[in-house]
Amino acid sequence: xxxxxxxxxxxxxGKLAHSLTTELLLPALENPFLAQLNxxxxxxxxxxxxxxxxxxFTVDPIFFPGGDIGELAVNGTVNxxxxxxxxxxxxxxxxxxxxxxxxxxLKKIMASIRRAADKARVQVVTGDTKVVPKGAADKIFINxxxxxIIPEGVDVRGQRATAGDKVILSGTMADHGIxxxxxxxxxxxxxxxKSDTAALNQMVAKVLAAAPQVHVLRDPTRGGVGTTLNExxxxxxxxxxxxxxxxxxDPQVAGVCELLGFDxxxxxxxxxLLCLVPADQADQALEAMRSDPCxxxxxxxxxxxxxxxxxxxxxxxxxxxxxxxxxxxxxxxxIC
Numbered sequence: 549x550x551x552x553x554x555x556x557x558x559x560x561x562g563k564l565a566h567s568l569t570t571e572l573l574l575p576a577l578e579n580p581f582l583a584q585l586n587x588x589x590x591x592x593x594x595x596x597x598x599x600x601x602x603x604x605f606t607v608d609p610i611f612f613p614g615g616d617i618g619e620l621a622v623n624g625t626v627n628x629x630x631x632x633x634x635x636x637x638x639x640x641x642x643x644x645x646x647x648x649x650x651x652x653x654l655k656k657i658m659a660s661i662r663r664a665a666d667k668a669r670v671q672v673v674t675g676d677t678k679v680v681p682k683g684a685a686d687k688i689f690i691n692x693x694x695x696x697i698i699p700e701g702v703d704v705r706g707q708r709a710t711a712g713d714k715v716i717l718s719g720t721m722a723d724h725g726i727x728x729x730x731x732x733x734x735x736x737x738x739x740x741x742k743s744d745t746a747a748l749n750q751m752v753a754k755v756l757a758a759a760p761q762v763h764v765l766r767d768p769t770r771g772g773v774g775t776t777l778n779e780x781x782x783x784x785x786x787x788x789x790x791x792x793x794x795x796x797x798d799p800q801v802a803g804v805c806e807l808l809g810f811d812x813x814x815x816x817x818x819x820x821l822l823c824l825v826p827a828d829q830a831d832q833a834l835e836a837m838r839s840d841p842c843x844x845x846x847x848x849x850x851x852x853x854x855x856x857x858x859x860x861x862x863x864x865x866x867x868x869x870x871x872x873x874x875x876x877x878x879x880x881x882x883i884c
Contacts, residue, residue, distance in 0.1 A: 554568075556881040585783060586705050587627075590632055600694070610657070614727060621691075622639065628694070635749065639694045643689075644685055645678070645688045646684060708824075709780050709788075714825055715850040716822070716848050722812035746842050769818060775874045786853065786857055789861050814879055
């Protein structure tokens with residue numbers, strides 16, 4: 549295979565995606581903001597700190613149980629801003645549609661975008677539309693960018709992970725990834741599995757009010773919980789230990805993963821977050837999450853350690869240990 553071309557694996561959020569970013573994209577555009585490798589850029593303008601983020605959504609299929617590409621686009625950028633500790637305010641909306649795309653489907657997507665924006669308490673204030681020849685895209689792609697204000701005293705970055713921090717996951721893993729996979733493959737399992745897509749900014753505000761010393765917030769989207777924890781461990785030069793029997797999973801999602809051979813640690817989530825917080829504030833952060841509809845199944849899944857810096861270790865349910873590396877390859881392309 550020609551190694552000098554872009555592969556689907558480069559969009560996985562895993563090892564190849566990380567290499568593409570660090571070895572090609574960052575050197576071409578090198579600056580201190582990009583070098584942070586967090587979910588958005590933190591910009592100081594006068595006395596104001598702004599978070600700025602952008603994301604592009606190509607999910608296939610565009611409609612799935614629990615949401616659609618429009619809702620996903622709003623929630624994804626709102627969450628990237630929230631993972632910077634910001635209060636999201638304004639979004640842009642870019643639509644790339646292929647000739648022949650259904651106007652009825654576009655109306656449904658726009659209505660979904662409006663509902664999601666209203667629920668997240670943000671406004672879409674600018675946008676752009678492009679149409680390409682049939683076959684030059686796949687129905688519709690959406691780009692959303694957003695800005696928000698970071699409150700004084702809030703500093704949540706991967707680099708701040710510290711030995712002794714507790715690692716909290718706000719709910720069940722892999723719901724979005726398995727939902728899209730089942731739809732894409734037209735599998736007829738009788739399940740109630742649906743995407744977890746949701747805006748997390750209101751839950752984040754509760755967490756930061758209850759536990760103001762939170763060190764890291766990150767939403768484990770592409771590449772899942774396993775890859776995201778590896779990114780944090782690498783940024784901070786720390787080790788992370790998690791416990792298999794503490795990982796929250798929907799039983800039906802766990803069953804499908806076992807049946808089809810998927811590792812839920814690497815499947816995408818679109819309405820969950822990881823919170824790394826000093827141990828003395830972990831209970832407050834956990835209680836704040838569980839008080840919100842998006843965090844009712846939140847759990848402490850592990851801790852940050854000084855050992856094995858840059859690595860994530862899973863303590864298995866039977867008492868063993870295994871290394872959780874970054875996702876290698878692509879389990880499910882075009883998941884978001």
